[in-house]
Amino acid sequence: MSISHPKRICQIIKLKPSAVEEYKGIHAAVWPGVLAALERAHIMDYSINxxxxxxxxxxxxxxxxxxxxxxxxxxxxxxxxQKWWAITDGMQESFVEGAQGSGQDVPWWTEVEEVFRFEGKSQ
Known part of the structure; x- marks a missing residue:
């Protein structure tokens, strides 16, 4: 797949009620190796709300x-x-039937269709 511009991706998943503070806490200090893997994979401008x-x-x-x-x-x-996902997947509930966790054949997070984008004028 060759693309000439960044591919924008949006995904959703549920957070277990008992895991809110732990999930926020672990993401306040994401492991450097996890961030390095994302960077090697050409992922940028990544946020979770x-x-x-x-x-x-x-x-x-x-x-x-x-x-x-x-x-x-x-x-x-x-x-x-994989170690990171072993921790964070247990805090989440997938919307995808048959999903067993991140990095498997069945997606763990649900990809959401983009229906509108406004990037503004280039200056």
Whole structure:
């Protein structure tokens, strides 16, 4: 897959009520190895927001590489990221039927369709 501009991605998942503070705490100090794996995979401008009424985590990011599938496979094979997911997946509830966790064949997070984008005028 070759892209000429960043691919923007939005994903959602539920946060377990008992895990809110722990999830926020671990994300206040994300492990350097996890961030390095994302950077190697051409992920940038990554953020996760939380909407408490629906216990909804909303992740947005930009992918700037040229082979998304291969880069995501590399992230899923990263040992530090696998350890991270072993902790964070237990705090989440997937919307995807049959999902067993991050980095598996069935997606853990649900990708959300973009229906509008405004980037403003270039100056």
């Amino acid at each position: 939380y909407y408490p009424p629906f216990r909804l985590l909303i992740a947005t990011m930009k992918y700037t590489g040229s082979n998304f599938e291969a880069d995501m496979k590399a992230v899923s094979e990263d040992p530090e990221t």
